[in-house]
Amino acid sequence: MARLVVCLLLVFGVVQGRHEKYEGHQLYKVAGTSEKIAALEGHLDILSATPSARSQSGYLEALVRLSPEVRQQWLQYFDENSMPFSKIADNLAEILRDEDASIKTSRIAAKRSGRSISWDTYYNHDEINEYLDQLGEEYPDLVTVINAGLSYEGRQIKYVRISTTRFENQQKPVIIIDAAVHAREWVTPPVALYIIHQLVVAGADSALTNGIDWVIIPLANPDGYQFSIEEDRLWRKTRSRAHANSDACPGVDGNRNFDHYWGTNAASTNPCTITYEGPSAFSEPEIRVIRDVVLQQLSRASLYISLHSYGNMFLYAWGNNGTLPANGLILHLAGTIMATAIDELALEKADPYIVGNAANVLYFTTGTSRDWTRAVGIPLTYTLELPGYEYLFSVPPEYIEQIVTETWAGIAAGAHYVLSSS
Missing domain, CATH: 3.40.630.10 (Zn peptidases)
Known part of the structure; x- marks a missing residue:
């Protein structure tokens, strides 16, 4: 059984310790107008954005990840810009480790089923x-x-x-x-x-x-x-290195790379943002x-x-x-x-x-x-x-x-x- 688990982990690439970069990172829900949430896009990792309370037009809730190094400055920014926020997860790395454990179990069960998928x-x-x-x-x-x-x-x-x-x-x-x-x-x-x-x-x-x-x-x-x-479980972009500063910041957001008003949004011009x-x-x-x-x-x-x-x-x-x-x-x-x-x-x-x-x-x-x-x-x-x-x-x-x-x-x-x- 131990050998089977190791094989399955290698197939799916679950590597022990790969989530350490997110140790102490916290997840916050931040509310604000669509303009205020959009302004965060060039600076923070917005994991999702949805209409606040599923009703009020133009008012959104965004899920953002804050590292220990920048947390206080952004919480202060939210306060100063009248953007209510609440912490929903204390340690992102722990969430990702739990996900690994769940996938490990599901891979073993899927293998036993004998089905190709x-x-x-x-x-x-x-x-x-x-x-x-x-x-x-x-x-x-x-x-x-x-x-x-x-x-x-x-x-x-x-x-x-x-x-x-x-x-x-x-x-x-x-x-x-x-x-x-x-x-x-x-x-x-x-x-x-x-x-x-x-x-x-x-x-x-x-x-x-x-x-x-x-x-x-x-x-x-x-x-x-x-x-x-x-x-990196939270990687969003491609892995290309054909642009300026690509050694430090590889990859492009594929859903910003189509030729429709491409190049007209300043927030998407920085290679180090997730929406490059x-x-x-x-x-x-x-x-x-x-x-x-x-x-x-x-x-x-x-x-x-x-x-x-x-x-x-x-x-x-x-x-x-x-x-x-x-x-x-x-x-x-x-x-x-x-x-x-x-x-x-x-x-x-x-x-x-x-x-x-x-x-x-x-x-x-x-x-x-x-x-x-x-x-x-x-x-x-x-x-x-x-x-x-x-x-x-x-x-x-x-x-x-x-x-x-x-x-x-x-x-x-x-x-x-x-x-x-x-």
Whole structure:
């Protein structure tokens, strides 16, 4: 048994002592106007932002991490700027160690099950790619695995095309989904994999495979994802070193690297912030994979969803200025249909999903996939923020099955809306 545990830890990269950098770091919820919360983005690690009390427009709560070295100055700043705050965790390192222990247990149980993949644990980059290849071999008439290119550090980025007509029927709409653009959002790849499973293995709804072609990218940022597993659990960006000051501050925020009002937000120009936009739009090979998929399917693409965590939200354009696209009412309707389907299956303790314009629900952002895909012509595009419950960004493995199941219901509802509208 001890040998099995060691093997599983090595596979997932759980390294003893890797959380020491967060010893004594505390988590605070800070409330303020959207402008005040947005102003923190260039200085602090904002782990999430959600509407305060899920009601008051323009007023947000942000979860921020404060190290012992800067804690007092920021608490003073919050006081001076009338931003109420409360401490919700005393030692981040302890939270992360607890997460490791939970994953260790879930990996052992998953191994014993004998299944190639399950919905009660997390998997690394190689395991995810192996599963995609397995599906391609077992379902060659339905699944095509695309080796789209290499990440900055040389990892293969794969995605699947799911089609009963090999993408040759130009009358069928296309749905595009990506996951793990932000490395630390571990719960997003399982959702993408579960959608694939439902469409391919379970055959859950034949209308959705007969009538729609699908492109699903389960792991868009493999370098950052692996780094978050092996080195730094809170790593969010890519791992590129092709910009100024990259030795000290590597990586780019993939969801600020799209060519929509890129370079217009001063808070995203500093390489050392978590929202660094990169040296140029589409500078990241990982983001170019998403760009190329979208442009290849643009004539038929009807729905694009980027999976993120956490916050229980469907966010739509325009995030850079708060105005609505010409089809804003339809965006809201389709988002509400998906959110309602999820809420019907959600845990009682889960917050109801919010559907709305990204800038009005949260704050202004630039260079996002949601806005770029809408700008180039996909009619329905969303950032989907999955649940975190009281565990916030660190969702225990035992909640994965709940999240993937309810989210599939929402995606399926959105797909049926696409079918009815096409």
